[in-house]
Amino acid sequence: MIAPHRRSVLGGLCSCGLLGLGGCVTNMANEAPMTAGYRPQSDTDEGGLWYIVDRVERNVERSRYRVRDPDWNTYLTDIVRRLSPDLHADMRVYLLRAPYFNASMAPNGMMQVNSGLLLRAKDEAQLAAVIGHEIGHYTQKHGLARMRDAKARADVGIFLSMGLALAGVGAAGDLANLLLIAGQYSYSREHEREADEIGLQRMAAAGYRPMAASEVWQQLIEEDEADPNRQSPSVLFATHPAQQERMETLKGRAQQISGGDRHADRYRTHISKIRALLLEDELRLRQYDRSLVLLRRLQAETPEDGELIYFEGEVYRLRDGDGDRRLARETYEKALAAGGCPPEAWRALGQIQRKDSQHDAARGSFRRYLELKPEADDRMIIKSYLERSV
Amino acid sequence: MVRRIVVAIGLMLALAACNTRTHQLTTTLNRTDGEQPKIILMPLDVELSLLSAGGLPEPRADWTETANKLLLEAIRTENQSRNVRLAIFDDNDAGVEKDLSNQLIKLHGAVGRSILLHQYTPENGLPTKADRFEWSLGPEARALKESHKADYALFVWMRDSYTSGGRAVMMFLAAAAFGVALPGGQQVGFASLVDLETGNVVWFNLLARGNGDLRNAEGAQNTAQALLSQLPQ
Numbered sequence: 049m050i051a052p053h054r055r056s057v058l059g060g061l062c063s064c065g066l067l068g069l070g071g072c073v074t075n076m077a078n079e080a081p082m083t084a085g086y087r088p089q090s091d092t093d094e095g096g097l098w099y100i101v102d103r104v105e106r107n108v109e110r111s112r113y114r115v116r117d118p119d120w121n122t123y124l125t126d127i128v129r130r131l132s133p134d135l136h137a138d139m140r141v142y143l144l145r146a147p148y149f150n151a152s153m154a155p156n157g158m159m160q161v162n163s164g165l166l167l168r169a170k171d172e173a174q175l176a177a178v179i180g181h182e183i184g185h186y187t188q189k190h191g192l193a194r195m196r197d198a199k200a201r202a203d204v205g206i207f208l209s210m211g212l213a214l215a216g217v218g219a220a221g222d223l224a225n226l227l228l229i230a231g232q233y234s235y236s237r238e239h240e241r242e243a244d245e246i247g248l249q250r251m252a253a254a255g256y257r258p259m260a261a262s263e264v265w266q267q268l269i270e271e272d273e274a275d276p277n278r279q280s281p282s283v284l285f286a287t288h289p290a291q292q293e294r295m296e297t298l299k300g301r302a303q304q305i306s307g308g309d310r311h312a313d314r315y316r317t318h319i320s321k322i323r324a325l326l327l328e329d330e331l332r333l334r335q336y337d338r339s340l341v342l343l344r345r346l347q348a349e350t351p352e353d354g355e356l357i358y359f360e361g362e363v364y365r366l367r368d369g370d371g372d373r374r375l376a377r378e379t380y381e382k383a384l385a386a387g388g389c390p391p392e393a394w395r396a397l398g399q400i401q402r403k404d405s406q407h408d409a410a411r412g413s414f415r416r417y418l419e420l421k422p423e424a425d426d427r428m429i430i431k432s433y434l435e436r437s438v
Numbered sequence: 439m440v441r442r443i444v445v446a447i448g449l450m451l452a453l454a455a456c457n458t459r460t461h462q463l464t465t466t467l468n469r470t471d472g473e474q475p476k477i478i479l480m481p482l483d484v485e486l487s488l489l490s491a492g493g494l495p496e497p498r499a500d501w502t503e504t505a506n507k508l509l510l511e512a513i514r515t516e517n518q519s520r521n522v523r524l525a526i527f528d529d530n531d532a533g534v535e536k537d538l539s540n541q542l543i544k545l546h547g548a549v550g551r552s553i554l555l556h557q558y559t560p561e562n563g564l565p566t567k568a569d570r571f572e573w574s575l576g577p578e579a580r581a582l583k584e585s586h587k588a589d590y591a592l593f594v595w596m597r598d599s600y601t602s603g604g605r606a607v608m609m610f611l612a613a614a615a616f617g618v619a620l621p622g623g624q625q626v627g628f629a630s631l632v633d634l635e636t637g638n639v640v641w642f643n644l645l646a647r648g649n650g651d652l653r654n655a656e657g658a659q660n661t662a663q664a665l666l667s668q669l670p671q
Contacts, residue, residue: 089500096487096497110540202492203604 079189084135093199094155094192101154101191108142108160115143115163115322123318124161124179127172130254131180132187139186141179147329149268153182155191166319167326168267168342170349172311173260176251181261184246190239197236244294248301257308258301265295267345274337312349324390327359336367354389357382358396365396373400391420395430402433461557461571462641465670467522468589468633475671476523477631478588479513480543482506484596486652489623491604495597505598505652512655512662513594521671525588538581545575546593550628553642575637583634591634594665596627596645598652625650629665641670 088094108114115121120143129136139157147164154160159182169175185191244261252258269291330339343360347353361379364372380397383389398413414430424430467475486502487495510526517524529539553573556564582591601609601622609620624646631641645665651657 090503091498091500093496095499096502099499099502100485100497107540107544110537112537199490199492199494199496202494203490 079193082187098156101156105158113145131250132183151178151182153185163326172315173256174264176256177261180247180250181243184243252305258305262295262299271338271341274341336363352386354383354386358393460643460668464640474523476588477590477592478525478527478586480527480593482594486598488602489599489605491608495599508658512658516662516666573639579637591632594629598625599623
């Protein structure tokens with residue numbers, strides 16, 4: 049509640065700074081890059097910053113939103129090791145169940161990866177592109193630079209706004225608030241560009257296809273364009289360079305590097321174990337247009353995947369607009385004909401048949417569901433449908 | 439948000455020339471027959487920072503670590519002369535699921551902030567509570583009673599900031615040039631006692647002042663005394 053106010057204050061001061069009053073503030077100070085095993089002295093500003101994020105990390109460790117699947121955690125740790133043979137031992141990755149495209153890096157080496165990012169990546173190289181970018185923030189100590197910059201701006205600001213000082217300073221959010229709003233770290237655009245470049249170099253060195261980085265942005269642009277409520281909740285868009293520009297820069301750079309692997313099969317093996325859960329989370333956002341773009345992109349990779357087709361049917365069922373029921377029904381039928389379709393498709397089809405008064409067909413679908421999933425949580429209600437002759 | 443409330447309360451109390459304000463539901467603690475009441479001291483939530491010229495508190499890890507140790511020791515000493523038994527919360531203690539105790543600690547943080555907001559600033563008072571002091575962590579708190587064989591849990595939250603050289607200059611300039619009083623370092627915090635039978639907060643004390651120093655043993659003892667001298671026993 050306070051931090052945005054503070055930010056607008058800083059924004060105003062920034063333009064004053066450009067007028068020549070605070071030249072030192074607007075020039076970004078470069079921190080010495082990170083070294084292996086580094087730990088700041090506890091009597092420094094950096095030590096204080098680490099102390100705060102260490103505490104945050106203890107909460108993240110115990111968070112209910114953490115995905116604790118050992119297989120996935122090993123897989124992510126391995127990607128970090130490939131991208132950062134020099135510093136991987138100082139970084140820790142936490143996979144969080146959050147259906148948004150995002151990842152973040154704290155100054156102490158705590159990386160958070162949202163499950164929505166896993167769902168959106170087509171292959172391991174795309175996931176590595178985002179992780180490589182976050183590693184770039186860590187190696188260049190962008191978090192520390194950001195904190196020092198904020199402090200310098202506030203120091204300059206107090207000269208300029210002495211008259212307003214009582215109100216402004218009393219309302220200042222503390223550093224933890226400033227840095228940890230919603231668990232995100234917002235870095236300046238320069239930092240983003242630098243992290244993009246470092247990410248690209250690390251991808252190439254690790255044998256990942258560098259073009260994957262621009263693809264990630266291209267995919268996000270496509271989802272955005274499909275979204276009627278363009279105002280995205282993602283904090284990324286507030287601070288990151290315009291997506292289009294960023295995508296094109298990355299594309300141009302990747303063309304100079306070229307080569308590398310996608311590791312699409314390896315990625316598919318891992319994602320298939322948790323994808324149904326991630327898709328359920330995605331649908332809870334009720335952003336059906338975005339979800340459809342996402343599902344069609346995934347379907348283009350594996351056209352005969354019954355699970356993906358089933359979730360497309362779910363989008364139509366939940367959207368419930370004109371003609372959606374018919375569309376849902378056709379899609380469920382297609383899903384059931386394809387391989388890997390979850391039993392829930394029979395239940396969903398049965399519900400539609402029931403609404404359409406096709407009682408025999410509905411009974412058949414519900415029976416099939418119970419055969420395939422005899423221990424289903426909702427078996428009692430499904431049985432009651434069957435007993436009441438639907 | 440919390441800082442704003444706390445600073446506002448701090449200024450209010452400073453003007454009223456008193457350091458603490460207490461709410462309590464009881465003056466005597468429950469006890470198992472013939473025994474002194476047993477209180478578990480939950481992990482302290484303490485943070486020390488340096489106030490930069492511009493007024494941003496910059497966390498100091500070394501001071502915070504020292505203050506944690508000193509304050510813990512001071513709270514122990516403070517309770518030696520009282521008719522209670524103090525035990526330190528042990529995360530590894532059998533019985534309570536780790537996550538539940540962590541959730542209780544976080545819940546207490548939220549309840550404590552709500553108490554500060556609604557009980558200490560009249561304009562934010564809740565109409566349904568009127569003048570009653572009625573806050574609870576809920577019956578789940580009993581898990582702590584069982585795991586630690588304790589009657590009460592004591593929570594302590596402290597934020598202590600110190601004026602940097604630059605800030606001192608700013609304060610002087612603001613006063614001299616504009617007649618404006620910029621806040622300098624402050625010591626603010628609260629302690630609350632939770633009845634582990636019901637989960638209710640039975641005692642709550644707010645400390646807010648422009649002096650005090652948690653970086654040395656004497657200062658920590660002074661703070662522990664100011665925070666806890668009214669604790670029921």
